[in-house]
Amino acid sequence: MGHVEDQDPYTPVLIERLEFELNKMGTTNDRKFENRVNEILSGLADQTDSKRFERAHVDLGRLLGYNADNTDEDGGPDPWWIVGDFCLTAEDYTETDGKKPISLYKVRQANDHPTWISKKVPGISENTEFVRVIISPSNSVESAAVTIARDVAYWNQESFVKWAHESIAVIRRLRLDFPGEGDEMWREKAIIAYRENGMDPLSIKERLKMSPISSLTILG
Incomplete structure:
Protein backbone atom coordinates (compact mmCIF):
# COMPACT_ATOMS: atom_id res chain seq x y z
CA MET A 1 0.00 0.00 0.00
CA GLY A 2 3.04 2.27 0.50
CA HIS A 3 3.17 3.88 -2.93
CA VAL A 4 -0.53 4.71 -2.80
CA GLU A 5 -0.02 6.54 0.47
CA ASP A 6 2.85 8.47 -1.09
CA GLN A 7 0.41 9.82 -3.68
CA ASP A 8 -2.33 10.34 -1.09
CA PRO A 9 -1.10 10.99 2.43
CA TYR A 10 -4.47 12.56 3.28
CA THR A 11 -7.08 9.82 3.36
CA PRO A 12 -5.45 7.74 6.13
CA VAL A 13 -5.51 10.88 8.31
CA LEU A 14 -9.20 11.44 7.50
CA GLU A 34 -28.82 10.00 13.04
CA ASN A 35 -29.65 13.32 14.74
CA ARG A 36 -26.30 14.72 13.64
CA VAL A 37 -26.55 13.61 10.02
CA ASN A 38 -30.17 14.76 9.73
CA GLU A 39 -29.12 18.20 11.00
CA ILE A 40 -26.27 18.29 8.46
CA LEU A 41 -28.41 17.25 5.49
CA SER A 42 -31.36 19.51 6.26
CA GLY A 43 -28.95 22.42 6.88
CA LEU A 44 -27.20 21.90 3.54
CA ALA A 45 -30.54 21.92 1.69
CA ASP A 46 -31.56 25.25 3.31
CA GLN A 47 -31.69 28.22 0.90
CA THR A 48 -33.12 30.74 3.36
CA ASP A 49 -30.70 30.65 6.29
CA SER A 50 -27.05 30.94 5.25
CA LYS A 51 -25.76 30.54 8.83
CA ARG A 52 -27.55 27.21 9.13
CA PHE A 53 -26.05 26.09 5.81
CA GLU A 54 -22.57 27.09 6.97
CA ARG A 55 -22.93 25.23 10.30
CA ALA A 56 -23.96 22.10 8.41
CA HIS A 57 -21.11 22.59 5.93
CA VAL A 58 -18.56 22.75 8.79
CA ASP A 59 -20.01 19.73 10.55
CA LEU A 60 -20.06 17.62 7.38
CA GLY A 61 -16.34 18.35 7.02
CA ARG A 62 -15.69 17.33 10.64
CA LEU A 63 -17.71 14.14 10.30
CA LEU A 64 -15.66 13.19 7.23
CA GLY A 65 -12.45 13.77 9.20
CA TYR A 66 -11.41 17.16 7.89
CA ASN A 67 -10.22 19.90 10.23
CA ALA A 68 -13.19 22.16 9.46
CA ASP A 69 -14.09 25.57 10.83
CA ASN A 70 -15.70 28.89 10.00
CA THR A 71 -15.37 32.59 10.76
CA ASP A 72 -17.58 35.67 10.81
CA GLU A 73 -14.64 37.91 9.96
CA ASP A 74 -14.64 39.86 6.72
CA GLY A 75 -12.47 38.25 4.11
CA GLY A 76 -12.59 34.82 5.70
CA PRO A 77 -14.03 31.77 3.95
CA ASP A 78 -17.48 30.64 4.90
CA PRO A 79 -16.10 27.29 5.93
CA TRP A 80 -12.78 25.66 5.25
CA TRP A 81 -11.80 22.00 5.33
CA ILE A 82 -8.15 21.11 5.92
CA VAL A 83 -6.18 17.89 5.98
CA GLY A 84 -2.38 17.94 5.71
CA ASP A 85 -1.37 20.33 2.93
CA PHE A 86 -4.85 20.35 1.35
CA CYS A 87 -7.24 23.20 2.09
CA LEU A 88 -10.71 23.54 0.57
CA THR A 89 -11.98 27.10 1.02
CA ALA A 90 -15.62 27.85 0.29
CA GLU A 91 -17.72 30.91 -0.38
CA ASP A 92 -21.29 29.84 0.31
CA TYR A 93 -23.87 31.83 -1.65
CA THR A 94 -27.04 29.94 -0.74
CA GLU A 95 -29.53 32.53 0.48
CA THR A 96 -30.88 32.89 -3.04
CA ASP A 97 -33.40 31.30 -5.39
CA GLY A 98 -30.59 30.87 -7.88
CA LYS A 99 -31.87 33.42 -10.40
CA LYS A 100 -29.25 36.09 -9.59
CA PRO A 114 -6.04 31.64 0.91
CA THR A 115 -4.46 34.94 2.02
CA TRP A 116 -6.80 35.14 5.02
CA ILE A 117 -6.31 31.47 5.98
CA SER A 118 -2.52 31.70 5.68
CA LYS A 119 -2.55 34.55 8.21
CA LYS A 120 -5.21 33.30 10.60
CA VAL A 121 -5.25 29.50 10.70
CA PRO A 122 -2.44 27.64 12.48
CA GLY A 123 -0.61 24.85 10.68
CA ILE A 124 -0.76 26.29 7.17
CA SER A 125 2.56 25.87 5.36
CA GLU A 126 3.97 27.23 2.12
CA ASN A 127 3.20 23.80 0.64
CA THR A 128 -0.51 24.11 1.35
CA GLU A 129 -2.58 23.67 -1.77
CA PHE A 130 -5.73 25.78 -1.76
CA VAL A 131 -8.83 24.74 -3.68
CA ARG A 132 -11.30 27.61 -3.92
CA VAL A 133 -14.99 26.92 -4.50
CA ILE A 134 -18.28 28.82 -4.55
CA ILE A 135 -21.29 26.73 -3.52
CA SER A 136 -24.58 28.14 -4.78
CA PRO A 137 -27.84 27.28 -6.53
CA SER A 138 -27.07 30.09 -9.03
CA ASN A 139 -26.13 28.85 -12.48
CA SER A 140 -24.88 32.14 -13.90
CA VAL A 141 -22.01 34.50 -13.11
CA GLU A 142 -21.18 38.15 -13.87
CA SER A 143 -18.65 38.44 -16.69
CA ALA A 144 -16.44 40.79 -14.63
CA ALA A 145 -16.28 38.05 -11.96
CA VAL A 146 -14.99 35.50 -14.48
CA THR A 147 -12.29 37.93 -15.61
CA ILE A 148 -10.73 38.16 -12.13
CA ALA A 149 -11.40 34.59 -10.91
CA TRP A 155 -20.27 23.41 -6.91
CA ASN A 156 -24.00 23.55 -7.46
CA GLN A 157 -25.81 23.43 -4.10
CA GLU A 158 -28.15 20.62 -5.14
CA SER A 159 -25.21 18.57 -6.40
CA PHE A 160 -23.31 19.28 -3.15
CA VAL A 161 -26.31 18.07 -1.11
CA LYS A 162 -26.46 14.89 -3.22
CA TRP A 163 -22.73 14.32 -2.64
CA ALA A 164 -23.27 14.87 1.11
CA HIS A 165 -26.10 12.27 1.14
CA GLU A 166 -23.87 9.76 -0.65
CA SER A 167 -20.91 10.48 1.65
CA ILE A 168 -23.03 10.07 4.77
CA ALA A 169 -24.40 6.77 3.39
CA VAL A 170 -20.76 5.57 3.14
CA ILE A 171 -20.07 6.66 6.74
CA ARG A 172 -23.24 4.91 7.89
CA ARG A 173 -22.11 1.65 6.25
CA LEU A 174 -18.60 1.95 7.69
CA ARG A 175 -20.04 2.63 11.13
CA LEU A 176 -21.97 -0.67 11.11
CA ASP A 177 -18.84 -2.76 11.41
CA PHE A 178 -16.53 -0.24 13.10
CA PRO A 179 -14.55 -2.32 15.64
CA GLY A 180 -13.01 0.64 17.50
CA GLU A 181 -9.92 2.73 16.80
CA GLY A 182 -6.82 1.31 15.16
CA ASP A 183 -8.14 -1.72 13.26
CA GLU A 184 -5.99 -2.00 10.11
CA MET A 185 -8.49 -4.00 8.04
CA TRP A 186 -11.31 -1.59 8.76
CA ARG A 187 -9.06 1.36 7.97
CA GLU A 188 -8.08 -0.16 4.64
CA LYS A 189 -11.75 -0.69 3.78
CA ALA A 190 -12.60 2.88 4.82
CA ILE A 191 -9.77 4.36 2.70
CA ILE A 192 -11.02 2.46 -0.37
CA ALA A 193 -14.62 3.57 0.32
CA TYR A 194 -13.54 7.22 0.55
CA ARG A 195 -11.66 7.03 -2.75
CA GLU A 196 -14.39 5.12 -4.59
CA ASN A 197 -17.02 7.62 -3.47
CA GLY A 198 -15.06 10.83 -4.09
CA MET A 199 -14.75 11.89 -0.44
CA ASP A 200 -10.96 12.22 -0.35
CA PRO A 201 -9.10 15.46 -1.21
CA LEU A 202 -7.72 14.24 -4.53
CA SER A 203 -11.21 13.27 -5.75
CA ILE A 204 -12.70 16.58 -4.59
CA LYS A 205 -9.90 18.46 -6.36
CA GLU A 206 -10.47 16.50 -9.60
CA ARG A 207 -14.21 17.05 -9.40
CA LEU A 208 -13.83 20.80 -8.98
CA LYS A 209 -11.19 21.08 -11.69
CA MET A 210 -13.93 19.97 -14.11
CA SER A 211 -16.22 22.75 -12.90
CA PRO A 212 -14.58 26.18 -13.14
CA ILE A 213 -16.76 29.22 -12.44
CA SER A 214 -16.33 30.13 -16.14
CA SER A 215 -18.42 27.07 -17.08
CA LEU A 216 -21.56 28.87 -15.86
CA THR A 217 -23.74 31.10 -18.00
CA ILE A 218 -21.88 34.42 -18.21
CA LEU A 219 -24.01 37.55 -17.90
CA GLY A 220 -23.25 41.20 -18.67
Whole structure:
Protein backbone atom coordinates (compact mmCIF):
# COMPACT_ATOMS: atom_id res chain seq x y z
CA MET A 1 0.00 0.00 0.00
CA GLY A 2 3.04 2.27 0.50
CA HIS A 3 3.17 3.88 -2.93
CA VAL A 4 -0.53 4.71 -2.80
CA GLU A 5 -0.02 6.54 0.47
CA ASP A 6 2.85 8.47 -1.09
CA GLN A 7 0.41 9.82 -3.68
CA ASP A 8 -2.33 10.34 -1.09
CA PRO A 9 -1.10 10.99 2.43
CA TYR A 10 -4.47 12.56 3.28
CA THR A 11 -7.08 9.82 3.36
CA PRO A 12 -5.45 7.74 6.13
CA VAL A 13 -5.51 10.88 8.31
CA LEU A 14 -9.20 11.44 7.50
CA ILE A 15 -9.98 7.86 8.52
CA GLU A 16 -8.21 8.27 11.87
CA ARG A 17 -10.29 11.38 12.52
CA LEU A 18 -13.45 9.59 11.38
CA GLU A 19 -12.69 6.93 14.02
CA PHE A 20 -12.50 9.67 16.64
CA GLU A 21 -15.86 11.10 15.48
CA LEU A 22 -17.53 7.66 15.52
CA ASN A 23 -16.18 6.91 19.00
CA LYS A 24 -17.36 10.28 20.28
CA MET A 25 -20.93 9.63 19.09
CA GLY A 26 -20.89 6.05 20.34
CA THR A 27 -21.56 3.01 18.19
CA THR A 28 -24.16 1.23 20.32
CA ASN A 29 -26.89 3.84 19.94
CA ASP A 30 -27.87 5.22 16.55
CA ARG A 31 -29.76 8.23 17.81
CA LYS A 32 -26.80 10.59 18.24
CA PHE A 33 -25.45 9.71 14.80
CA GLU A 34 -28.82 10.00 13.04
CA ASN A 35 -29.65 13.32 14.74
CA ARG A 36 -26.30 14.72 13.64
CA VAL A 37 -26.55 13.61 10.02
CA ASN A 38 -30.17 14.76 9.73
CA GLU A 39 -29.12 18.20 11.00
CA ILE A 40 -26.27 18.29 8.46
CA LEU A 41 -28.41 17.25 5.49
CA SER A 42 -31.36 19.51 6.26
CA GLY A 43 -28.95 22.42 6.88
CA LEU A 44 -27.20 21.90 3.54
CA ALA A 45 -30.54 21.92 1.69
CA ASP A 46 -31.56 25.25 3.31
CA GLN A 47 -31.69 28.22 0.90
CA THR A 48 -33.12 30.74 3.36
CA ASP A 49 -30.70 30.65 6.29
CA SER A 50 -27.05 30.94 5.25
CA LYS A 51 -25.76 30.54 8.83
CA ARG A 52 -27.55 27.21 9.13
CA PHE A 53 -26.05 26.09 5.81
CA GLU A 54 -22.57 27.09 6.97
CA ARG A 55 -22.93 25.23 10.30
CA ALA A 56 -23.96 22.10 8.41
CA HIS A 57 -21.11 22.59 5.93
CA VAL A 58 -18.56 22.75 8.79
CA ASP A 59 -20.01 19.73 10.55
CA LEU A 60 -20.06 17.62 7.38
CA GLY A 61 -16.34 18.35 7.02
CA ARG A 62 -15.69 17.33 10.64
CA LEU A 63 -17.71 14.14 10.30
CA LEU A 64 -15.66 13.19 7.23
CA GLY A 65 -12.45 13.77 9.20
CA TYR A 66 -11.41 17.16 7.89
CA ASN A 67 -10.22 19.90 10.23
CA ALA A 68 -13.19 22.16 9.46
CA ASP A 69 -14.09 25.57 10.83
CA ASN A 70 -15.70 28.89 10.00
CA THR A 71 -15.37 32.59 10.76
CA ASP A 72 -17.58 35.67 10.81
CA GLU A 73 -14.64 37.91 9.96
CA ASP A 74 -14.64 39.86 6.72
CA GLY A 75 -12.47 38.25 4.11
CA GLY A 76 -12.59 34.82 5.70
CA PRO A 77 -14.03 31.77 3.95
CA ASP A 78 -17.48 30.64 4.90
CA PRO A 79 -16.10 27.29 5.93
CA TRP A 80 -12.78 25.66 5.25
CA TRP A 81 -11.80 22.00 5.33
CA ILE A 82 -8.15 21.11 5.92
CA VAL A 83 -6.18 17.89 5.98
CA GLY A 84 -2.38 17.94 5.71
CA ASP A 85 -1.37 20.33 2.93
CA PHE A 86 -4.85 20.35 1.35
CA CYS A 87 -7.24 23.20 2.09
CA LEU A 88 -10.71 23.54 0.57
CA THR A 89 -11.98 27.10 1.02
CA ALA A 90 -15.62 27.85 0.29
CA GLU A 91 -17.72 30.91 -0.38
CA ASP A 92 -21.29 29.84 0.31
CA TYR A 93 -23.87 31.83 -1.65
CA THR A 94 -27.04 29.94 -0.74
CA GLU A 95 -29.53 32.53 0.48
CA THR A 96 -30.88 32.89 -3.04
CA ASP A 97 -33.40 31.30 -5.39
CA GLY A 98 -30.59 30.87 -7.88
CA LYS A 99 -31.87 33.42 -10.40
CA LYS A 100 -29.25 36.09 -9.59
CA PRO A 101 -25.76 35.61 -11.01
CA ILE A 102 -22.75 35.01 -8.79
CA SER A 103 -21.29 38.47 -8.33
CA LEU A 104 -17.87 40.01 -8.76
CA TYR A 105 -17.86 40.56 -4.98
CA LYS A 106 -18.37 36.84 -4.23
CA VAL A 107 -15.58 35.81 -6.60
CA ARG A 108 -13.26 38.45 -5.16
CA GLN A 109 -13.93 37.02 -1.69
CA ALA A 110 -13.18 33.49 -2.93
CA ASN A 111 -9.93 34.73 -4.52
CA ASP A 112 -8.75 36.16 -1.20
CA HIS A 113 -9.52 33.18 1.06
CA PRO A 114 -6.04 31.64 0.91
CA THR A 115 -4.46 34.94 2.02
CA TRP A 116 -6.80 35.14 5.02
CA ILE A 117 -6.31 31.47 5.98
CA SER A 118 -2.52 31.70 5.68
CA LYS A 119 -2.55 34.55 8.21
CA LYS A 120 -5.21 33.30 10.60
CA VAL A 121 -5.25 29.50 10.70
CA PRO A 122 -2.44 27.64 12.48
CA GLY A 123 -0.61 24.85 10.68
CA ILE A 124 -0.76 26.29 7.17
CA SER A 125 2.56 25.87 5.36
CA GLU A 126 3.97 27.23 2.12
CA ASN A 127 3.20 23.80 0.64
CA THR A 128 -0.51 24.11 1.35
CA GLU A 129 -2.58 23.67 -1.77
CA PHE A 130 -5.73 25.78 -1.76
CA VAL A 131 -8.83 24.74 -3.68
CA ARG A 132 -11.30 27.61 -3.92
CA VAL A 133 -14.99 26.92 -4.50
CA ILE A 134 -18.28 28.82 -4.55
CA ILE A 135 -21.29 26.73 -3.52
CA SER A 136 -24.58 28.14 -4.78
CA PRO A 137 -27.84 27.28 -6.53
CA SER A 138 -27.07 30.09 -9.03
CA ASN A 139 -26.13 28.85 -12.48
CA SER A 140 -24.88 32.14 -13.90
CA VAL A 141 -22.01 34.50 -13.11
CA GLU A 142 -21.18 38.15 -13.87
CA SER A 143 -18.65 38.44 -16.69
CA ALA A 144 -16.44 40.79 -14.63
CA ALA A 145 -16.28 38.05 -11.96
CA VAL A 146 -14.99 35.50 -14.48
CA THR A 147 -12.29 37.93 -15.61
CA ILE A 148 -10.73 38.16 -12.13
CA ALA A 149 -11.40 34.59 -10.91
CA ARG A 150 -8.23 32.85 -9.78
CA ASP A 151 -8.97 29.16 -10.30
CA VAL A 152 -12.33 29.48 -8.55
CA ALA A 153 -14.51 26.39 -8.95
CA TYR A 154 -18.29 26.08 -8.76
CA TRP A 155 -20.27 23.41 -6.91
CA ASN A 156 -24.00 23.55 -7.46
CA GLN A 157 -25.81 23.43 -4.10
CA GLU A 158 -28.15 20.62 -5.14
CA SER A 159 -25.21 18.57 -6.40
CA PHE A 160 -23.31 19.28 -3.15
CA VAL A 161 -26.31 18.07 -1.11
CA LYS A 162 -26.46 14.89 -3.22
CA TRP A 163 -22.73 14.32 -2.64
CA ALA A 164 -23.27 14.87 1.11
CA HIS A 165 -26.10 12.27 1.14
CA GLU A 166 -23.87 9.76 -0.65
CA SER A 167 -20.91 10.48 1.65
CA ILE A 168 -23.03 10.07 4.77
CA ALA A 169 -24.40 6.77 3.39
CA VAL A 170 -20.76 5.57 3.14
CA ILE A 171 -20.07 6.66 6.74
CA ARG A 172 -23.24 4.91 7.89
CA ARG A 173 -22.11 1.65 6.25
CA LEU A 174 -18.60 1.95 7.69
CA ARG A 175 -20.04 2.63 11.13
CA LEU A 176 -21.97 -0.67 11.11
CA ASP A 177 -18.84 -2.76 11.41
CA PHE A 178 -16.53 -0.24 13.10
CA PRO A 179 -14.55 -2.32 15.64
CA GLY A 180 -13.01 0.64 17.50
CA GLU A 181 -9.92 2.73 16.80
CA GLY A 182 -6.82 1.31 15.16
CA ASP A 183 -8.14 -1.72 13.26
CA GLU A 184 -5.99 -2.00 10.11
CA MET A 185 -8.49 -4.00 8.04
CA TRP A 186 -11.31 -1.59 8.76
CA ARG A 187 -9.06 1.36 7.97
CA GLU A 188 -8.08 -0.16 4.64
CA LYS A 189 -11.75 -0.69 3.78
CA ALA A 190 -12.60 2.88 4.82
CA ILE A 191 -9.77 4.36 2.70
CA ILE A 192 -11.02 2.46 -0.37
CA ALA A 193 -14.62 3.57 0.32
CA TYR A 194 -13.54 7.22 0.55
CA ARG A 195 -11.66 7.03 -2.75
CA GLU A 196 -14.39 5.12 -4.59
CA ASN A 197 -17.02 7.62 -3.47
CA GLY A 198 -15.06 10.83 -4.09
CA MET A 199 -14.75 11.89 -0.44
CA ASP A 200 -10.96 12.22 -0.35
CA PRO A 201 -9.10 15.46 -1.21
CA LEU A 202 -7.72 14.24 -4.53
CA SER A 203 -11.21 13.27 -5.75
CA ILE A 204 -12.70 16.58 -4.59
CA LYS A 205 -9.90 18.46 -6.36
CA GLU A 206 -10.47 16.50 -9.60
CA ARG A 207 -14.21 17.05 -9.40
CA LEU A 208 -13.83 20.80 -8.98
CA LYS A 209 -11.19 21.08 -11.69
CA MET A 210 -13.93 19.97 -14.11
CA SER A 211 -16.22 22.75 -12.90
CA PRO A 212 -14.58 26.18 -13.14
CA ILE A 213 -16.76 29.22 -12.44
CA SER A 214 -16.33 30.13 -16.14
CA SER A 215 -18.42 27.07 -17.08
CA LEU A 216 -21.56 28.87 -15.86
CA THR A 217 -23.74 31.10 -18.00
CA ILE A 218 -21.88 34.42 -18.21
CA LEU A 219 -24.01 37.55 -17.90
CA GLY A 220 -23.25 41.20 -18.67
